[in-house]
Amino acid sequence: MLHLVLILLSLSDVLTQDSNYRVKYADNQICAVRGFSVSIPCSYYYPTSKKVTQMLWCSMNSNKDWCQYPPYVYNSASNTKSDFEFTGDDKSNCTLLIHNVQFSYSGEYKFRFITNVDKWTGDPGVTLQVTDLKVSLIRLSGNGTLKPGDSLNLKCDVNCTQSSSQFVWSKNNELLPESGTVLHFPALTLRDSGNYTCTWKTSTASGSKTISLQVEGNNLEDPESPEDPELWLIWIIVYVIAGVIVIVTVISGAVIYKRRRVHAEDDSNLYTNVKQKKSESDHHGNIRQKKSESDYHGNIRQKQDVSDVYANVKMEEDNFNLYANVS
Incomplete structure (x- = not known):
């Protein structure tokens, strides 16, 4: 009895196909990178007199028939959230x-929709292939740690049969x-790190994988400057600050030197003036001293003259007395 029901349902889908019901997939083979997202483009068609009431996506890993029964990875009649998101519409x-x-x-996926009259499943479905993206380092010369001058390739590889792949x-x-899949380094430099x-x-779909390169060596071995714009900016700022400090230091030194020189000249002139005044004072003092000595000698001379006069008078008086007595 169950088989009869399935046959009738299949016949119903076949009859529907004759009535312009159709599902179109953009590609029957799609690749995806593990951990990333993938889109399965899809369009469906039906008579405009019909109205879509339900939309379904099923994985043939768990649904072995024509998606007529659960489980479904997506069911428009359910609000369950999962990694499977319907981005289409009911048109x-x-x-x-x-x-x-x-x-x-990984596996085959099919879309099924139900209208107010009929139902339809797009068959065959889309086969999804999930793979890992790998980036490999292939040494062409040198061994051990990476050094300037070593040669190598970085190879990007995804094990997938999908065409129109692009590597950036x-x-x-x-x-x-x-x-392209290979990035070639004929001779490493420090800036390749x-x-x-x-x-x-x-x-x-899309996916990415990162690998780190660390080239070791003395900076003198690689005269080229780093190509990192942020590092360039840092060095420019350092040089500008250093230049400003040097200029300010030189200007400040010149100003201080000039001020000290002017101050020293002022002090020298002041000392000279003071010395000059002191010398003039000494000169006047000497003159005063000489004048005082002259006055002193004059007084002595004057006293000597007076004494002489007095002596003469006394002598004359004595002679007079002597003469009177004799008489």
């Missing part, structure tokens, strides 16, 4: 977006002009 878009893709998500490289989040990211892109 014509049936695109499914899968987040945080895991290896267990970046260093420290800055996009590089190189593209950094974090290199390979980003794999398709029309429906």
